[in-house]
Amino acid sequence: MTLKFYTPPPPLCNLVSLFTYYKGYQPGHCIDRFLPDGNVELVIDLTDFPKNVYHNETLAVQQSFSKAWISGLRKEFISIHAGQDAEMFVITFKKGAARGIVGMPLTELTEQVIEGDRAFGRPILLLREALLEAESPKAKMAAAERHLLSMAGNKLLPNPFVQYAVGQILLHPRQLSLEKLSQKVGYSQKHLIQLFKEHVGLPPKAFLRIIRFQNAIAEIEQRGSIEWSHLALDCGYYDQAHFIRDFKRFSGFTPEEYLKRKNGVLNYVPVG
Numbered sequence: 001m002t003l004k005f006y007t008p009p010p011p012l013c014n015l016v017s018l019f020t021y022y023k024g025y026q027p028g029h030c031i032d033r034f035l036p037d038g039n040v041e042l043v044i045d046l047t048d049f050p051k052n053v054y055h056n057e058t059l060a061v062q063q064s065f066s067k068a069w070i071s072g073l074r075k076e077f078i079s080i081h082a083g084q085d086a087e088m089f090v091i092t093f094k095k096g097a098a099r100g101i102v103g104m105p106l107t108e109l110t111e112q113v114i115e116g117d118r119a120f121g122r123p124i125l126l127l128r129e130a131l132l133e134a135e136s137p138k139a140k141m142a143a144a145e146r147h148l149l150s151m152a153g154n155k156l157l158p159n160p161f162v163q164y165a166v167g168q169i170l171l172h173p174r175q176l177s178l179e180k181l182s183q184k185v186g187y188s189q190k191h192l193i194q195l196f197k198e199h200v201g202l203p204p205k206a207f208l209r210i211i212r213f214q215n216a217i218a219e220i221e222q223r224g225s226i227e228w229s230h231l232a233l234d235c236g237y238y239d240q241a242h243f244i245r246d247f248k249r250f251s252g253f254t255p256e257e258y259l260k261r262k263n264g265v266l267n268y269v270p271v272g
Contacts, residue, residue: 001025004137008145011156015101017094019144021137023087031059031272032082036074036250038210040098044068044128046087053113054079059272068116068124072109073201077252079271089131089140096166096200097158101151106201123151161185162199173211174236178204212236213250221266228255
């Protein structure tokens with residue numbers, strides 16, 4: 001298997017946090033449950049067969065995508081192709097910064113997976129062609145950087161107020177309140193919520209809950225033995241009941257069920 005990561009340099013790193021390229025991944029299952037992670041991702045498929053999104057309960061095919069697609073922020077898990085025989089180039093946008101390239105309010109992508117050409121038009125197909133022509137992972141990274149810089153144009157600086165708010169949530173997910181955040185940003189709560197939704201895709205409280213959940217599953221990966229009540233408090237939950245409620249909403253599993261099912265790949269749980 002080939003797996004390469006690349007963090008683009010300035011100025012593109014203002015909008016993009018990571019490039020991931022992989023080929024030859026052969027998991028022992030066909031379908032993954034992909035958990036909400038607070039990211040917007042643009043996926044470029046370098047093969048010729050479509051990839052599916054499945055019904056979360058029946059696992060029947062709901063949508064099929066080919067060439068490229070973009071996945072917006074979600075408050076619910078989705079069931080996706082597990083990656084057999086795939087060759088993918090994944091662009092993970094910096095949290096709260098995708099609008100510079102996407103060019104639309106991020107609320108238009110919330111809870112959705114959309115065909116790339118529908119969101120970006122011809123430029124995304126040109127990007128895919130450049131990735132297919134590039135002969136090495138390093139060349140693919142360089143090609144993606146060039147094309148994304150062209151797609152962003154002069155919109156290479158994300159909204160500073162949104163970036164501050166996102167940064168505070170990422171740094172202080174356990175104790176941050178919307179009231180305190182609004183005071184620090186200098187906007188009313190109503191205005192901050194609207195601005196945040198347009199640039200992130202969800203209101204601040206919903207985004208904060210996802211980040212707390214992400215901290216929880218990261219802690220589960222790191223801890224040898226787990227005392228759930230302690231983990232809940234460490235991750236900023238009011239009590240264990242609130243922790244279990246959020247965990248089940250975002251993953252579809254209780255924490256104990258998740259612990260039994262996880263396979264070491266964060267945010268991907270085999271289901272079929």
